[in-house]
Amino acid sequence: MLEGLGITHAFGVSGGAIAPVWATLQHHSSIEVFHFRHEVGAVFAAIESYFASDRPAVVFTTAGPGITNALTGLFAARWEGAKVIFLSPATSTAQRGRWAFQETSTYTMPGEIFSTSKSLFHYATTIESGDELPKIARRLAAGLARPGGFVVHLSISTAIQSSFIDISLPQGAAVQTLVSATPQAIAECVQLLSEEPFAIWVGFGARGAAAEIRQLAERTGAAVMCSPRGKGIFPENHPQFVGVTGFGGHSSVLAYMQQHCPLRVLVLGTRLGELTSFWNPELVPKRGFLHVDIDPEVPGVAYPSVETVSIQSDVGVFVRQLLEHFLNRHERSTAAVTLPRPQSKAIYPNTGSLVRPEMLMDAIQRVIVEGSDAVVMTEAGNSFAWGTHTLRFDKPGRYRVSTGFGSMGHATTGVLGAALARQGKAVALVGDGSMLMNNEVSTAVRYQIPAVWIVLNDARYNMCAQVMPSLGFEGMDTEIPQTDFVMLARGMGADGTRVETESDVQAALERALASPVPFVVDVVIDPSSRAPVGTRTQSLIQQDATESIVTPSKSGWSGWEI
Template identity: 25%
Template sequence: MRAIEAGLRFLIKQGVKYIFGIPAGSINALYDCLYDLPELQAVVAKHETSSGYMAAAYTRITGIPSVCVGSSGPGATNLVTPAANAWKEKLPVIFISGSVPSSKLGKGGAQELRADPIFAPVTKLSRMVMNAEELPAAIAEAYWTAISGVPGPVHLSIPIDLQMTDIGEMELPELPLIQEQMALVDKTLMEATLGAVLQAGERGAILLGHGAKSAQADVLAFAERTGWMVATTPRGKGAFPEDHPQSLGVYGLSGNDKAIEFLNSDGHKLIMVLGSSLGELATCNWEARLTAGKQFVHIDYDERELGRCYEADFALHGEIAPVLRQLSAGLAQAGSGLTAERKMLLEQLHLARLEAAADASAMETWNTRTAIRLLGANAPDQTRFYIDIGEFMTYSIQNLLIREQQQFDININFGGMGSGIAGSLGAKLAEPERPVMCITGDGCFFMHGLEVMTAKEYGLPIVFVVINNARLGMVYHGHMLQYERCLSDFSQQRVSIAAVAQSLGIRHVQVESAEQLQAKHVQQWFAEGQSGPIVVEVVVDGNEIPPMGERVKFLQGATY
């Protein structure tokens, strides 16, 4: 048995199902093994960076580690960006890069590069394997490192000759029998936190980060028991249904005015943050008013996040779901709960907000904001929205109303332009039955848009909505807001994205008005029985200023 096959068989034993990447000389032995390993499916992308975003999305949604591979040299360096993304998102993705033969290292082989030190700053483990017999154990070590403790990516560089070496029949490595357990939150600290929650009464607020998505049912139950208003960070969007009477929408970059005004006010005595690192984009540039004059409860499974940006009065290191269950049980035992009067008031305020939003929508002209609102209103109830990086992102954060059964994904911390296009493929592989809509832009499409071909080749029925404003919109408006001028190069002659899709043999639609973006049209895009993607080009002028003011202030240095 070849050494690399033994390593792959170990991964199969752990439940790994997909290998994302692009085959090339120094990694071809791995791909050759896949002929004999039908349990592992190769997903061959159009670019290594895209393959890394696919792997990350699949792992984020399923919790199952995935493998992403690239050749030596440029193939490996193309994986550094998605490895950094997986590092920021704490995802157990296993990156494998090929290398020139071990006997030729340092002799100037084609595309030779020591990749392990390059990956080291953005992985939990990065090493070059130099012994064929040790390769299966090295893969086992990498897998265990990726999933243990706070998860994260790992990287192995494997010379091609070691991959091909016959190591005979051998027993596959075993993982430790005892899995790591999250320590229980200190009982005294839990009691003190419960006391603070009881003392706050109805004057509390909740801010949900991405980590809260792992405990959505418990978050909803706790919020409804306390009656507290709930906001989310941009990455936490979707952790709480935005059509709920207690929803404030998004706080942070492109946040909703009602969320920013409420959380920055002194109308509540306690703020509880769940599963957020509280970085720039989650906090309106680390706004001091978020916690000033209030008791601050911070709950996160990664102890390193506690106290990093804001000092908490109650810093609870633990899984969010069991902590909330303990707090809810304590509230029930104390007889604390949402009063009928408070519930009625919340519903009245909610109805008033819905009526105001409906009136505002009815008066809107055709633009990016209108298109985003219509996409959200007319998408199926189970839709997963996968948002790319650009001007349209700010509108999506602010104007997509995420309902209870829907999901919202965005790589806002380290996702590059085009990451949403690639990530939506991983999302569809993770949940084949869930409708997936990727909202992206023309600039993103020109970077990684050919991954729609990958979706076609693997029969993935994804709706790719491309907002085409014929410019790098976020860059253009950012420069105009910050410098009041910009290079003409930020704009371009409009290219028909629908025509590009047609040339690729992919279903396509061009939308130029609100009348072409109604429920019946969206239903057709998601029609059952479709075996491949559709590209929906939304043509807009893009002259309106997007809701990105806080980001511009940060770039101007106004927060220092």
């Protein structure tokens, strides 16, 4: 059934309760099985495998703690919009309620884990008989064919895992139907967008429509901004690109909104959540948003009091429909209009000092972003801020970050899934805290996965160290004992190099890209360099993080770069 659904990769951790399924996956199927060291790492790898290949992935675990260990990753899969099928064992009927070892049933776990749960699984069921498989196969095919994410839990009773069945499964994949706006809705959008120059706000949900969005922008002269997850969908070196919004974003976006005052903003495939917008009122245009999303519940949620025209549609279909109405219009020249642009400064290596994060990012831009086709991932924390703010991409699919669930350990383990699915290098920019919390270097060594970890090693949870004083909390314990990640990597069979001076950065990155084995670049970072977190601190204050701090006025939103 899984092969028929197009599954090619399975990630997980073994155990006695799942042994028959695991053995069959490994020895009697065409599916490649990767045995991880922790369940949550397996799920993060499955998520990134999906986004790198557009193929759903399987995750398998054993009973009890195997399931609970995977839950963080499964919530991330749901929030990220991935397609993941989770396989786990269920205690057999005769043993339920009798304190079986690692009992997995509604006697010991919340019932939502085993049945459809709106907040976690799109579909969940416990398989008690092989006769249920045709029904389940149809349900999975339909779910995997629909736009957006689809997270499934199949809990398989241990009593039937080794049984053989003689049953016909449905043949052929379900046909994907793309949701499109009505002609009346398209006509209304064309009229509204024709009134005055407008801007386009691009999110991750628009990644399949990059070419069409560029055509629309160039044909109409619209300025384009993007969410952190939307980097590269519209080329960041394009003269109409005004910057990234939100966490790690650019002050040039606010400069554009203040100086050019677009009448409306066309929002394509982003929820406009906190790390995309900070709910900043200065990002609201005079006449509000035209918000396009496949999920009809998304438009209007982030800015509930702002005028919003809601359009339920696949983004690519919508933009193509829109372009038909602009075909006969001459492309607007942008030569006479100078738009604000993200600023980049020339950075030269210092001697005899710790490595500045901005200098490291400048080298990563030259060596990895421009010098290779590797996927680049950034971990939750300062790595996310530095990567989003400083790196520039001109193609979709080369930058990945989690702005929703934002779990530490997502990139340190997800990098394996991206490298496997692309069959090439994938690079994770991570903090020392995340690397110590959860990594799969050993798994990469086992399967010779070409993953690279670049560790911003500042011996502390530096985002907390930098942000907490701004919130009024001094003297918080954020230090981490200095760790030599190269020694750890080599102890697990990988290779690596430690960088302590800026003059050694470029050679270390080049060595990492050329390495035939998994590679760790351990960079001793200057902890005093302030990460460009945008107005994250002000956003926390706005949410009344503490009653002792006065909420800033609207003008307080202007400090987008720290």
